[in-house]
Amino acid sequence: MAQVETLERSPKAAALEHFDVLIVGAGISGVGSAYHLQQQCPDRSFIILEALESFGGTWLTHKYPGIRSDSDLYTFGYRFKPWVGPPIATAEEILSYMNEVIEENDLARHIRYGHRIVSATWSSADNLWTIKAERLSDNQVRTFTANFLWMCQGYYRQSQGYTPDWPGMDRYQGRIVHPQTWPEDLDYKGKSVIIIGSGATAATLLPAIADDCKHVTLLQRSPTYFIPGRNANELADLLRELQVDEAWIHEIVRRKILFDQDLFTQRSIKEPEVVKEELLAGVRAFLPEEAVQAHFVPRYRPWRQRIAFVPDGDLFQSVVKGKASVVTDEIDGFTEKGLRLKSGQELEADIIVTATGFNLNVLGDIEFTIDGKPLTFADTVTYRGMMFTGIPNMVWVFGYFRASWTLRADIIGDFVCRLLNHMKARGKKKVVVEIPPEDRGMALQSWIDPENFNPGYLMRGMPLLPKRGARHEWQHTQDYWKEKDELPLIDLDGAEFVYG
Structure with a gap:
């Protein structure tokens, strides 16, 4: 960090800073991603740019009375940080939990608050992202370069509801x-x-x-x-009575909740009338x-x-x-x-x-340019809901609808770190996903099947989102139980990954 501090003191040099990885957003996804990056890629320099005055995202901006999680904190909490409070938590409790993660892992030094990103430009000639951010304290535009962009900005516009x-x-x-x-x-x-x-x-x-x-x-x-x-949670309370270690309790309760949720989801599809009556009861x-x-x-x-x-x-x-x-x-x-x-x-x-409801936020409302051409996000095809055809060196964290968002943030954190380490080992500076020849004729459809999941915000924003393919590799499947096993086994030398 000494070099960064020197740059900050120099008005001329402060115009440009370079990092291996730039994380967009210091909400639940951004803070978790920073943890994984620091643990699994300790040799990489990184920065988190956050538009708000502090961390937390939704839990910071939403001030209405009674605000609480609608997912249990055993699964909405990080897998690496045991949750010890009530399953449904207040915004204040969640912010306190996130603050502990930041302090315990010395992440605050990597976060720049009050930096609203206005543009991100990729150059294949340099294999580099150039990011311009407006510093809200003085309206000065700051310029950063990064080898890799990790989008953790969430999926709806914080400044204005629908x-x-x-x-x-x-x-x-x-x-x-x-x-x-x-x-x-x-x-x-x-x-x-x-x-x-x-x-x-x-x-x-x-x-x-x-x-x-x-x-x-x-x-x-x-x-x-x-x-x-x-x-x-009766299981958590029982395990605490038995004086089981909190880390064990966290993992056991998470697994039980996830097992029950998966069973419930399957039953909702296979026997919807039975489940409907149970809910109405x-x-x-x-x-x-x-x-x-x-x-x-x-x-x-x-x-x-x-x-x-x-x-x-x-x-x-x-x-x-x-x-x-x-x-x-x-x-x-x-x-x-x-x-x-x-x-x-x-x-x-x-x-x-x-x-x-809210308004969908596509890539943080940032103006993206790829090799001089403005990016039309809806023209891309998603790879597993996290990478996109034609967009190099970028991953977007988009969580689950029927399970806690953070579950996927943790899984994608592992994937990104494995990808970065793989690129370093191979001496590659660029990676982009491409549909292999055998799949190029597959039908393309909207980001998610409306018959499967169709809340209003998603239906309103569907034209802004990438397409999905017929094969599940080219979809955001929403299936935690499949992804937790599949994503760690992805062949990073597979035909869909093109390195440069």
Whole structure:
């Protein structure tokens, strides 16, 4: 680091810094990737550029009341760092956990906060990425070069959530808020609030504010699936009573959860009606049949969209206590006092919260250029959802939908480090994936099959994403159980890897 510090003190030299690897983003993926790089490629120099003022990504930017994980922390946590808290954790608990990872592994010295990347340019003549980043403290553009680019920026735009353009929104006299940009000065105590949405954010937010509000109405266009349960893991608690080492507990509980999740996913496809009734039984434990039939029976089979965990059924308890109610209808338009629904019903509120999802972020909204030609990401074909035809020396961490994001970040961390070490051993400076001759005639389709998984944000952003091929090597399979065994065995000298 001495050389970097010298460069920082020199105004002329500070314009350009070089690193072997540049990691984009200091969220859950970026911090984990830095750990793997430091452990498995200790001779490589690296830097993490983060646009925000600190680490954490989603867990830093989302400030709405009650924000918590919708995946258990035994699998959402890193495989190398035991989780010792409750399975469903608050944003504060997750940030504390990430801070421990950064401190224990001396990663802070590699992170530059407040650096928003605006462009990334690849030169085959130099086998080098040139990255320009705006330093937000003084709006100065900094230039970095790197041999390899590790994209860990997540997959949605942090600065702005998705809100549909409903008729009459300008007429509404109250306040419209999106959870992704929750204002610090929002006073909802004693107020009537409408939350538009039916996903994990809505289910989290409602019980967190219901006791302080006059009343909260959850307005949903269609129902979603929920899993109510205790925010505890009986196996972990038992192993702790037996004084088993926390590292062992972490690994054992992770494996048990992943086994159960995989079985549940398979059953959701093979016997969807049985699984549907099991899920509805969880809701019936809190609500009368009339309410279940009216508001909690989804139109789709389980696991075509994410299923939100509801700790202790807190969402349903708010309804039972009369602090909240659910309306299933579509919005016709806004009025001065609230909403007019297509059924003719009108809802009044002081505050309307649009928990309506987010906007897909493709490669961090960075302007990419490959050998002088602007990159059209949608024209590429993905290799296992992490590399892309025509884009050299780059890997993108895109996690799982039906399992914890971090599981894939760990697996890809191993793959990238193995690839970097393989390139060094062979004396290669460049790698790009290409479809081998025998596969070039295969049909190309959208990034993911809508019949398999189809949340709104993904459907809206599908035209921006790369194509998938017919063979599973050219897809993001979403199959952790297959990938955990396949990715470590990838032949790095296979026909799909072209070195230079």
